Amino acid sequence: MYSIGYDLGSSSIKVALIDSATGKSIKTVQEPAQEMEILALHSDWAEQSPETWWKHICKATRDIIKDTGVDKNLITAIGISYQMHGLVLIDKKGKTLRNAIIWCDSRAVDLGKEAYEKLGHDWCATHLLNSPGNFTASKLNWVKNNEPEIYKQAYKLLLPGDYIAYKLTGQYATTINGLTEGTLWDYSSNSVATGLLDHYNLDHSLIPVITQNFTNQGNITKDAAIETGLTTNATVRYRSGDQPNNALSLNILKPGEVAATAGTSGVIYAVTDQKHFKEISKVNQFAHVNYTRENATVGRLLNINGCGIQYRWLKNTFNEVSYNDMNTQAATAPIGSDGLVALPFGNGAERMLDNKNIGTQFLDINLNIHGKSHMYRAALEGIAFSFVYGMEILKNDQTQVTVIRAGNDNLFRSEIFATTVATLIGQEIEIYDTTGAVGAARATLIIDNNFTPFSKAIKGNDHIKTIRPIKDNKAYKKAYLNWKKKLLDTINTL
DSSP: OEEEEEEEOSSOEEEEEEETTTOOEEEEEEESSSOOOOBOSSTTOOEEOHHHHHHHHHHHHHHHHHHHOOOGGGEEEEEEEEOTTOBEEEOTTSOBOSOEEOTTOOTTHHHHHHHHHHHOHHHHHHHTSSOOTTSHHHHHHHHHHHOHHHHHHOOEEEOHHHHHHHHHHSOOEEOHHHHHHTTOEETTTTEEOHHHHHHHTOOGGGSOEEOOTTSOOOBOOHHHHHHHSOOTTOEEEEEEEHHHHHHHHTTOOSTTEEEEEESSSEEEEEEESOOOOSOTTTSEEEEOTTOOSSSOOEEEEEEESSSHHHHHHHHHHTTOSOHHHHHHHHTTSOTTGGGOEEEEOOSSOBGGGTTBOOOEEEESOOTTTOOHHHHHHHHHHHHHHHHHHHHHHHHTTTOOOSEEEEESSGGGGOHHHHHHHHHHHTOOEEEEOOOHHHHHHHHTTOBTTBOHHHHHHHHHHTEEEEEOOOSOOHHHHHHHHHHHHHHHHHHHTO
């Protein structure tokens, strides 16, 4: 038997096929070949077409079945990972009413701030474990205020993964994990966050039915089977936002365990069993994938919007052939990039900076010294320093760190980046060869919240290496303190 996993990102969709008996990855495909378009009709807006997501899901699924030659009748389970905080609105016929407002869209920031001020820190900390911020609930309120005709036609709101599950099963549903990422869940009452919905004057009926993870969430419909190449024997068994899923993919399940991701955006995701936090406007708290009333594990998610997207911008701007070439050039510059500082925040408002948008900046450029190699190293260091800065916020707000794991992709392939993070945090980083799509596929194997076979599959198949801190860290500390001063000076001028 086989399981399939989808990872719906904002850049591409990855599909993984695994052997259900061993958890071993057989093949992963990506669709489309080039990155998906993000529509920015106005400054700080970001939208994508849900129908485009579905088209790529279908093509990638047909491709992986054809490429591997597996019997489609033996693919029995589906797991879904997806970009978080998005808003998809559908009408009673299941048609989308507008483009999805995705995670990096900042149009609802002011609405979230206003709600936070009126509801108060204590109420938000107790009920939401977050400020309302720029999350799904606030985005829905923006639609109500600015596109009333669309809001009137809305039958259900779906998160991006809920939409894919709907296209597969024909059922409107979400999860507790999903609702927490939209600030649509009340931890105090253990129910939908009607207090926030009422504050925004939002219709409660827009919230779909809540389904449980690691259970049958619906069989594939005949239409979906035709479009994807699967059969109606396959069932959706799991869905999760990409960051909790990435943590699960790295076997991050217990308090003190931390997952780090450095893709288009960067994330530190720390599991805790605490529920009282000060920094709810800088750090997000979401129910982890193994959250239950008895085992109230919460994922503390600190996001860095301006992460790999900055390195990609440099690659495109300077017409570089590959990131490996850039990394090689960066290694010729010294630690600290001879004083060149890069602030990598140029992809919307940064929550860990109190939702300020300070943009990407290269500071203290010396035209007689600095060249491309310095810019590449400064970018890698600036992104790494952002992770260190974020970890300081977490540690100062009762978050323990015992283990850090990361996937062997994106910026963690750069020795400069990975070593800088490990050295300044003073913690080893375990690198695993896994992906969100593989993790979503493996999650379908979890039955009755028994994670033991799942964890064994990860440990047996995926560990590659461990990045260790450099003992002589003086140059790293000096460069970081210089960077941090530049960051704080910039923030204080706003």
